[in-house]
Amino acid sequence: MRHARLYRDGKDLVLRDRHLRERRYPCGDGGIIRAVFVPPPGGQTQSKGSFTDRRGVVSFEGGDGRPILRVPLAEWLPEAGLVGLMSLSPSACLERSGLRRLVTDAGIPLQEGTEPEQPEKDRSGSPDRAVNPDLPVWHGWARGLGILVWFVFFLVFPLTDNGNAWTAVVAAAGLFLVPGSDLAVRFKLSRARHDDLLAHAAVVVPAPEAGADVTRRFLDTTAVRVMPKDVVLTNTLGEERWIPRGGTCGVTRLVRLTDPATGAVLGVEFRDGANAPRALLPWRWWFAGPHGSETWSRLVSALAAPVSDEKVRGGRQPDPWWQHHELSADIKKMSPMSAKEARSETSWHSSVIGGNEPIVIPVFCLLLLPGLASDQATARAAGVLTVLTLVASLAPVLQHHLTSRRKLDRPVAADSP
Numbered sequence: 555m556r557h558a559r560l561y562r563d564g565k566d567l568v569l570r571d572r573h574l575r576e577r578r579y580p581c582g583d584g585g586i587i588r589a590v591f592v593p594p595p596g597g598q599t600q601s602k603g604s605f606t607d608r609r610g611v612v613s614f615e616g617g618d619g620r621p622i623l624r625v626p627l628a629e630w631l632p633e634a635g636l637v638g639l640m641s642l643s644p645s646a647c648l649e650r651s652g653l654r655r656l657v658t659d660a661g662i663p664l665q666e667g668t669e670p671e672q673p674e675k676d677r678s679g680s681p682d683r684a685v686n687p688d689l690p691v692w693h694g695w696a697r698g699l700g701i702l703v704w705f706v707f708f709l710v711f712p713l714t715d716n717g718n719a720w721t722a723v724v725a726a727a728g729l730f731l732v733p734g735s736d737l738a739v740r741f742k743l744s745r746a747r748h749d750d751l752l753a754h755a756a757v758v759v760p761a762p763e764a765g766a767d768v769t770r771r772f773l774d775t776t777a778v779r780v781m782p783k784d785v786v787l788t789n790t791l792g793e794e795r796w797i798p799r800g801g802t803c804g805v806t807r808l809v810r811l812t813d814p815a816t817g818a819v820l821g822v823e824f825r826d827g828a829n830a831p832r833a834l835l836p837w838r839w840w841f842a843g844p845h846g847s848e849t850w851s852r853l854v855s856a857l858a859a860p861v862s863d864e865k866v867r868g869g870r871q872p873d874p875w876w877q878h879h880e881l882s883a884d885i886k887k888m889s890p891m892s893a894k895e896a897r898s899e900t901s902w903h904s905s906v907i908g909g910n911e912p913i914v915i916p917v918f919c920l921l922l923l924p925g926l927a928s929d930q931a932t933a934r935a936a937g938v939l940t941v942l943t944l945v946a947s948l949a950p951v952l953q954h955h956l957t958s959r960r961k962l963d964r965p966v967a968a969d970s971p
Contacts, residue, residue, distance in 0.1 A: 556751050556794070558686045560625065560653075562660045567614065569623065572686050572746075579614065579623055581660055586614045586622055589657045591666045593644040609634065610644040612653050613681070614662070621681035627651050629685050632795045632832070636883045649828065652803045689739060696735035703728025704918065719932040726922050726939035732915060733946035740902065740950070752786065755779035756856035761843035762890075768839070771962040772890040778835075780856035785824065787833050789887035791899050795833065799857070802827035807860045808853070810837075813875070814865045820875050821866075821885070834881040839889045893963035901954060915947045 559570040567579040567586060579586055593610040609627040616622050627644070628634045630651045645666070648654050657664045708725035710716075758778040762768050772790050779786040785805050787795045798804035809823040809831075822840070824833040835841075841850045854861055866875045876885045891899070898904050903911050919940045926937030 556746075556749070556796075560630065560656065560684055562656060567623070567660060569682070569684055577682065581662060583617070585616065586662060587617050588663045588665060589614050591644075591648055591664060593667065609642075609647040612648070612657070623682045623684060625653060625684040627653065632797050633881075636881065646830075650803050650826070650830065650832075652798060652801075655801060655803060690742075693735050693739045697732050700728045700731025700735070703731070708921070719930065722922060722925060722936035723932050723939065726925075726936040726943070729915070729918055729922070730939050730943045730946065732911075733943060736902065737946055737950070752779050752781070755781045755786065756852070758849060758853045758856065760840045761846040761849040762839045763842035763846075764844055765967070766838070766890075767965045768890045768967075769893070769896070769963050770966055771896055771958075772839075773966070774962070776888060778853060780853075785833075785857070787888070789884075790889070790891050790896065791887060793887070797824065797826075797832050800827070805832060805857065805859065807862065808857065810861065810863045811866045811875070812863050819863075823881075831879075831881055834876070834879065834884040834888070836876075836885050836889050893958065896963050897955065897958045900958075902950060912947060912951050916944055919944050919947075 556572070557570060557574050558572050559568070561568055561570075563578070565581050567581055568576055569579070570576045581587075590613045591610060592613055594608060609631060611627065612625040613621045614623040614625070627647045630653065631647055633642075633650070642650075654664065704725050707721050707728065711721050756779065758780070760773065760776055762772075769790075775788060775792050776790050777788045779788070781799075783799055785797045785799055787797070789795075800806060803826055805824045806827045807825050809825055810819050811821045811823060812819055819837045819841075821837050822835045823831040824835075826832050840846070843849075874885075876882045879885075922936050922940040923944075924937070925933035925935075925940070928934055928937070
């Protein structure tokens with residue numbers, strides 16, 4: 555998602571995907587002449603249904619009313635996944651995503667509808683959609699094909715007496731496609747995260763209070779990177795949130811939240827030009843350590859934004875001060891997390907594919923593994939493929955747990971080098 559952009563270039567609207575491929579849409583006669591904001595059903599942000607349409611859609615249309623490009627707000631809103639902001643109005647989502655500003659700068663009239671757009675059967679063709687799926691399309695197709703091949707060649711053909719010596723080999727090859735496609739995607743994603751896009755950013759890392767129990771994962775992963783046009787926050791799980799700088803929808807100032815009784819600083823809000831909080835950092839874990847003042851000065855200097863203090867509103871004991879804050883999820887993810895929770899949240903199978911797969915795939919493998927002891931070459935080949943499937947399925951799980959237990963999620967002293 556680092557490279558995905560929707561921007562204006564002259565008289566064209568340009569959509570760039572995560573692979574740097576661009577599509578250009580002319581604005582004016584013969585191209586886009588208006589934009590229609592279609593809110594979710596009922597005019598309120600939805601907690602159910604398709605994720606991409608929960609916060610509304612901006613439809614760019616031509617002179618004949620035909621949709622040319624549809625932009626789901628959930629795909630372009632930095633805070634789209636935060637539970638505390640599910641009640642954010644569709645109009646506020648339009649503002650925070652930057653789409654209202656983009657449309658205005660491009661000179662495209664914006665209409666805000668009150669009801670969801672109804673499809674018209676007489677319109678030919680489907681509009682482009684500005685979506686960036688987390689996983690490539692071929693990954694889902696490869697996994698589905700692998701399960702289908704295994705089912706057909708391991709169960710259907712033998713039960714119908716249509717199998718032969720190569721049936722088990724094809725079944726084993728199909729089963730290998732499932733973890734094999736996962737490995738290919740994970741390798742590709744890991745390479746994408748090591749590009750040089752953030753190489754020249756000003757980096758601010760946490761300085762937790764002395765003596766606090768933190769983890770190596772927190773110290774090595776969390777950071778705030780300030781770039782000329784963006785602020786990039788990376789949480790303990792490695793998730794990135796890109797927020798623009800300046801303007802009504804970008805970061806324009808920092809606000810230190812203080813305890814009404816003691817005056818102690820509790821957290822820092824990144825606020826935009828509309829005075830809306832866009833990110834929240836816990837002071838204890840970021841600026842309360844021996845080098846905290848230097849860290850704070852570095853952040854303020856890098857952002858070149860004004861700073862002010864405000865008392866926390868609605869923070870009453872015994873509830874934590876951030877309990878009712880709309881960005882309370884930031885406190886959790888921008889702080890050290892328990893080893894078990896961090897392990898679960900960063901697990902490929904638990905967070906992306908499905909937690910039961912490391913159990914199901916090995917069980918399927920056991921049905922083909924006896925082929926290793928067979929005298930037939932095809933059966934042995936099926937057995938070898940099955941062993942490779944076991945390794946591809948279980949090795950990443952084992953590596954993930956060992957890295958977590960022996961390094962990333964072990965407690966370290968906050969003032970350790």
